[in-house]
Amino acid sequence: MKKLTKPMSALLAAILCAANFFMPVEAKETWPKMPKIEAPSICVMEISTGTILFERDMDEVNYPASITKIMTALLAIENTKLDEIVTFSQDAVYKNEGDTSHISRDIGEEMTMEECLYGMMLESANECAWAIGEHIGGTMENFAKMMNDRAESLGCTNTHFQNPNGLPDEDHWTSAHDMALIAAEAYRNETFRILAGTKSYTIPPTNKHVDETPLHNHHKMLYPWRGDSTYLYDFCTGGKTGYTNAAGNTPVTYAEKDDMPLVCVVMREKTPYHYTDTQEIFDYCFEHFKLLRVADYETDDPTDQNREPFAGIDENAMVVVPSGVSFSKLKSEIVYDNADEDVLGTIEYSYANHVVGRADVRMNDIELDSYQFTENVRTEVNTSGSESDETEGEGEQEKELESEPKDVKKELRSINIEINARMIGIAAGALFIIILLILLLRWVFTYSYVFRQKLAMMRSRRSERNRYRTIYDTRKSRRRGKRKKKSKDLRF
Numbered sequence: 001m002k003k004l005t006k007p008m009s010a011l012l013a014a015i016l017c018a019a020n021f022f023m024p025v026e027a028k029e030t031w032p033k034m035p036k037i038e039a040p041s042i043c044v045m046e047i048s049t050g051t052i053l054f055e056r057d058m059d060e061v062n063y064p065a066s067i068t069k070i071m072t073a074l075l076a077i078e079n080t081k082l083d084e085i086v087t088f089s090q091d092a093v094y095k096n097e098g099d100t101s102h103i104s105r106d107i108g109e110e111m112t113m114e115e116c117l118y119g120m121m122l123e124s125a126n127e128c129a130w131a132i133g134e135h136i137g138g139t140m141e142n143f144a145k146m147m148n149d150r151a152e153s154l155g156c157t158n159t160h161f162q163n164p165n166g167l168p169d170e171d172h173w174t175s176a177h178d179m180a181l182i183a184a185e186a187y188r189n190e191t192f193r194i195l196a197g198t199k200s201y202t203i204p205p206t207n208k209h210v211d212e213t214p215l216h217n218h219h220k221m222l223y224p225w226r227g228d229s230t231y232l233y234d235f236c237t238g239g240k241t242g243y244t245n246a247a248g249n250t251p252v253t254y255a256e257k258d259d260m261p262l263v264c265v266v267m268r269e270k271t272p273y274h275y276t277d278t279q280e281i282f283d284y285c286f287e288h289f290k291l292l293r294v295a296d297y298e299t300d301d302p303t304d305q306n307r308e309p310f311a312g313i314d315e316n317a318m319v320v321v322p323s324g325v326s327f328s329k330l331k332s333e334i335v336y337d338n339a340d341e342d343v344l345g346t347i348e349y350s351y352a353n354h355v356v357g358r359a360d361v362r363m364n365d366i367e368l369d370s371y372q373f374t375e376n377v378r379t380e381v382n383t384s385g386s387e388s389d390e391t392e393g394e395g396e397q398e399k400e401l402e403s404e405p406k407d408v409k410k411e412l413r414s415i416n417i418e419i420n421a422r423m424i425g426i427a428a429g430a431l432f433i434i435i436l437l438i439l440l441l442r443w444v445f446t447y448s449y450v451f452r453q454k455l456a457m458m459r460s461r462r463s464e465r466n467r468y469r470t471i472y473d474t475r476k477s478r479r480r481g482k483r484k485k486k487s488k489d490l491r492f
Contacts, residue, residue, distance in 0.1 A: 060158075064174045069121065187254055237254045260320070264278050311361055332347050
C-alpha cells in the first residue's frame with residue numbers, strides 16, 4: 001500500500017476539518033455527582049417538580065419507624081376536619097405506651113384532630129397516631145388499607161403499611177424513594193407544612209387532664225430538642241424523625257432556599273450521620289441546582305400579540321436543572337396521559353437522562369370569535385339572491401380570508417428566513433467542500449499525468465541506452481574479428 005504524499009494528506013485534512021466545521025457539536029450532558037456521605041439508603045427530591053437530585057439504593061426495602069406518621073397525617077388532613085373530636089380507645093392507649101413514644105393519654109380522653117396531629121408529629125406520640133387511624137378507618141385493618149391505597153396512587157412500589165405509627169412489624173416496610181414520594185405529596189399541603197414546621201405546641205386541658213400538655217419537635221435540625229443545638233440548620237422548614245433498633249435512624253427532612261423546596265429521606269443511618277449527611281447534601285443541592293419557571297421561557301403564540309391564546313402553559317410549572325445549564329439545553333417531549341379534560345397535553349422536560357419537570361398545556365377560559373365569512377354566507381342566504389349581491393359577498397369573504405392569516409404569514413416568513421439562513425450556510429459549506437474535492441481531483445490527475453510522462457521518458461532513455469549498447473557491442477565484436485584475421489595473416 002502506497003503512502004499518501006504530504007500535499008495529499010494536507011488536502012484531505014482540510015476537507016475533514018471543513019466537514020467537521022459544519023457538523024453540530026453538542027456538549028455532553030452531565031449531572032452533578034453526589035457528595036461522599038455515609039447513608040446506606042437515601043433519596044433527595046425537589047418537591048415542586050418531583051425530580052430526584054441524588055439517590056443511593058433508594059428502592060431498597062427498609063423499616064420506616066415513625067416516619068410512617070407522615071402518611072397518617074396526610075390521610076387525616078385529606079379525610080377529616082381539624083376540629084373533629086377524637087376519642088382514645090383502649091387499644092390506642094395500651095398498645096402504644098411503655099417504651100414507645102407517647103404523651104400519656106387515657107381511655108376515653110377526647111382531643112381535637114388538630115391536637116392529635118400535633119401530638120403525633122412533634123412528640124411522635126404513638127397513641128395519637130393509633131387514635132387517628134381508628135377515627136378515620138374504623139378499624140386498624142381498614143386504615144392500613146387506606147394507607148396502602150394512597151401510597152399506590154402516588155406511585156409507590158416498595159411499600160406496605162400495617163399500622164399508623166410505624167412500630168415494628170415484619171409486614172410494615174417502605175423505601176427511601178417511596179417515602180420521598182409520600183413526604184413530597186404531604187408537603188404540598190399547607191396544613192401539613194404548618195404541622196411539620198411547628199417547633200412547639202401546647203395541648204390545652206382535656207376531659208382527662210386538667211393540666212396543659214407542652215409539645216416540642218424532636219427534629220434537631222429544626223428545634224434544639226433537649227437543649228442540643230448542634231445540628232440546627234438555617235434552611236430547615238420541618239421534618240419527622242424515626243428510630244427503632246431494627247430500622248436505625250430514618251429521618252425525613254424538609255429544607256427550602258431560593259424558593260426551591262427539597263425533601264431528604266435517609267434510612268438505616270447511624271447516629272449522628274442522619275443529621276450531618278442530611279445537612280451536607282442539602283448544602284450541595286442548593287449550590288449545584290436551580291429552579292426555572294417554564295412560563296418564562298415557553299411562549300404561547302408569539303405571532304399574535306392582540307389576542308389571548310386559547311391555550312397556555314401552566315403558570316406554576318417549574319423545572320430544576322444543574323446551576324450551569326440553561327433552559328434551551330433541555331429536551332422536551334409531549335405526553336398525553338393526563339385525565340383532566342382541560343389539559344391538552346403535558347410537556348415533559350429532561351436533562352442528562354433525568355426528568356426535571358413537567359408543564360401542562362391547558363385550555364384558557366375564552367370564547368373563540370367566529371369567522372366573518374360565516375356571517376357573510378348567512379347574509380347571502382337571506383338576501384334576494386341577485387348576482388351582484390353574491391359577487392359582493394364573495395369579495396368580502398376574500399378580504400376576510402386575506403386578513404386572517406396575516407400573523408401566520410409573519411410567522412411563516414420568519415421561519416422561511418431562518419430556514420434560508422441555514423440553507424445558505426449549508427450550501428456555502430457544501431460549495432467549499434466541492435471546491436476542495438475539485439482541487440484534490442485536479443491534483444491527482446496532474447500528478448498522474450506527470451508520473452506517466454516521467455515513466456515514458458525513463459523508458460525512452462532506457463531504450464535509447466539499450467540501442468546504443470547494441471551498436472557499441474556490434475562495433476566491438478567487429479573490431480575483434482578484424483584483429484583475429486590480421487594475426488592469422490601474419491602467421492602464414
